[in-house]
Amino acid sequence: xxxxxxxxxxxxxxxxxxxxxxxxxxxxxxxxxxxxxxxxxxxxxxxxxxxxxxxxxxxxxxxxxxxxxxxxxxxxxxxxxxxxxxxxxxxxxxxxxxxxxxxxxxxxxxxxxxxxxxxxxxxxxxxxxxxxxxxxxxxxxxxxxxxxxxxxxxxxxxxxxxxxxxxxxxxxxxxxxxxxxxxxxxxxxxxxxxxxxxxxxxxxxxxx
Amino acid sequence: xxxxxxxxxxxxxxxxxxxxxxxxxxxxxxxxxxxxxxxxxxxxxxxxxxxxxxxxxxxxxxxxxxxxxxxxxxxxxxxxxxxxxxxxxxxxxxxxxxxxxxxxxxxxxxxxxxxxxxxxxxxxxxxxxxxxxxxxxxxxxxxxxxxxxxxxxxxxxxxxxxxxxxxxxxxxxxxxxxxxxxxxxxxxxxxxxxxxxxxxxxxxxxxx
DNA sequence: AAAAACCCTTAACCTACATCAACGAAAATT
DNA sequence: AATTTTCGTTGATGTAGGTTAAGGGTTTTT
Numbered sequence: 001x002x003x004x005x006x007x008x009x010x011x012x013x014x015x016x017x018x019x020x021x022x023x024x025x026x027x028x029x030x031x032x033x034x035x036x037x038x039x040x041x042x043x044x045x046x047x048x049x050x051x052x053x054x055x056x057x058x059x060x061x062x063x064x065x066x067x068x069x070x071x072x073x074x075x076x077x078x079x080x081x082x083x084x085x086x087x088x089x090x091x092x093x094x095x096x097x098x099x100x101x102x103x104x105x106x107x108x109x110x111x112x113x114x115x116x117x118x119x120x121x122x123x124x125x126x127x128x129x130x131x132x133x134x135x136x137x138x139x140x141x142x143x144x145x146x147x148x149x150x151x152x153x154x155x156x157x158x159x160x161x162x163x164x165x166x167x168x169x170x171x172x173x174x175x176x177x178x179x180x181x182x183x184x185x186x187x188x189x190x191x192x193x194x195x196x197x198x199x200x201x202x203x204x205x206x207x208x
Numbered sequence: 209x210x211x212x213x214x215x216x217x218x219x220x221x222x223x224x225x226x227x228x229x230x231x232x233x234x235x236x237x238x239x240x241x242x243x244x245x246x247x248x249x250x251x252x253x254x255x256x257x258x259x260x261x262x263x264x265x266x267x268x269x270x271x272x273x274x275x276x277x278x279x280x281x282x283x284x285x286x287x288x289x290x291x292x293x294x295x296x297x298x299x300x301x302x303x304x305x306x307x308x309x310x311x312x313x314x315x316x317x318x319x320x321x322x323x324x325x326x327x328x329x330x331x332x333x334x335x336x337x338x339x340x341x342x343x344x345x346x347x348x349x350x351x352x353x354x355x356x357x358x359x360x361x362x363x364x365x366x367x368x369x370x371x372x373x374x375x376x377x378x379x380x381x382x383x384x385x386x387x388x389x390x391x392x393x394x395x396x397x398x399x400x401x402x403x404x405x406x407x408x409x410x411x412x413x414x415x416x
Numbered sequence: 417a418a419a420a421a422c423c424c425t426t427a428a429c430c431t432a433c434a435t436c437a438a439c440g441a442a443a444a445t446t
Numbered sequence: 447a448a449t450t451t452t453c454g455t456t457g458a459t460g461t462a463g464g465t466t467a468a469g470g471g472t473t474t475t476t
Contacts, residue, residue, distance in 0.1 A: 422473070427467090432464090433460105433462095434462095435460070436459085439456085440453105
């Protein structure tokens with residue numbers, strides 16, 4: 001299904017406005033010249049995703065790294081028993097991708113799916129390498145972003161092995177208040193590493 | 209306890225040889241000039257650690273990033289109940305540090321302890337910033353290393369939430385054969401996210 | 417408007433691993 | 447060499463969260 005870039009439903013703002021959102025994000029983290037802003041803006045393509053549409057899919061090569069400008073994606077893993085595990089949610093101004101597959105051209109171990117109609121700026125590995133050559137300051141940006149992702153995942157991992165589901169739930173609500181309005185409850189259960197039935201039971205208990 | 213740099217027991221090789229080990233590691237990943245090699249070698253300090261000695265400690269600021277040239281460290285987290293959880297082991301040619309604390313000067317959420325007498329090349333955040341300024345190509349190296357760490361942790365996390373202890377144990381042995389000769393069994397249990405008693409029982413079962 | 421798909425809840429039962437306690441062997445420390 | 451600490455094992459018992467099954471509500475699709 002090929003949707004026009006001009007479709008006002010999918011793109012309530014124009015392309016330049018979305019790209020400025022990315023430029024803003026970058027400028028807050030490193031210094032970039034007007035010339036570099038232009039190069040960056042040109043390197044990314046604007047794409048829209050309908051609810052349930054995939055950004056990339058497990059088993060296929062993930063040749064996309066996305067900056068979410070609007071909407072929400074869930075990034076998840078399907079295990080050998082067919083169960084899904086949410087690695088993280090990508091909201092506005094977050095990145096979504098599978099670093100491993102993106103950098104090695106090996107099949108991705110993750111899928112990313114829109115939880116609602118969403119818009120993202122995307123780039124492929126070749127364009128990204130070119131971009132890094134043209135704007136070397138971005139090496140620093142992506143190092144810092146990756147470090148941040150690593151520290152977040154590290155905390156999450158340690159919480160997962162050291163705390164029970166109730167504690168992990170409380171931590172999530174504390175860190176992301178309002179997430180229960182953005183994401184269906186069974187997806188939250190998946191993020192917490194438990195079944196929807198268990199989360200339902202847990203929340204009932206917590207009301208006492 | 210101040211140990212002399214000349215102590216032949218602690219340093220079977222000389223300082224230059226250890227630094228060359230780091231330079232070799234770097235040169236295999238990015239291009240560096242002879243001049244840059246010298247700058248890098250000068251930025252790091254050689255330090256020795258007796259068995260059980262800490263490289264850095266949870267609750268204190270981690271102002272150390274270490275490249276292990278010999279020996280083994282365990283990097284672990286002590287939870288609110290006082291239980292220890294191994295995040296990873298750092299062997300020869302691995303890095304050990306707490307990125308979050310190192311970059312933010314906040315108290316570390318991790319400890320690193322030598323499992324045997326070990327030797328490492330260490331750097332502090334200020335020296336590292338200087339080094340990155342003098343050798344910008346290292347931005348790329350550390351971006352790539354951090355990406356690698358992130359993908360490894362991601363796999364580990366997803367395995368932890370999707371597989372049981374037996375499957376995680378088999379995966380560890382497959383990926384790191386010989387680890388059982390390097391690390392005591394209760395540390396392996398901690399890495400797997402189970403108690404030593406459970407691992408012992410599990411291995412007995414597996415023999416059938 | 418009807419049908420289908422999706423989502424949440426509850427209940428009975430089950431299992432992987434934790435907890436607690438005790439023992440002997442090995443290794444480190446004196 | 448003696449003492450202490452560390453390490454691995456085994457057994458009895460407990461529990462968080464998984465499993466299975468079923469019901470009803472809500473949203474999406476036709």
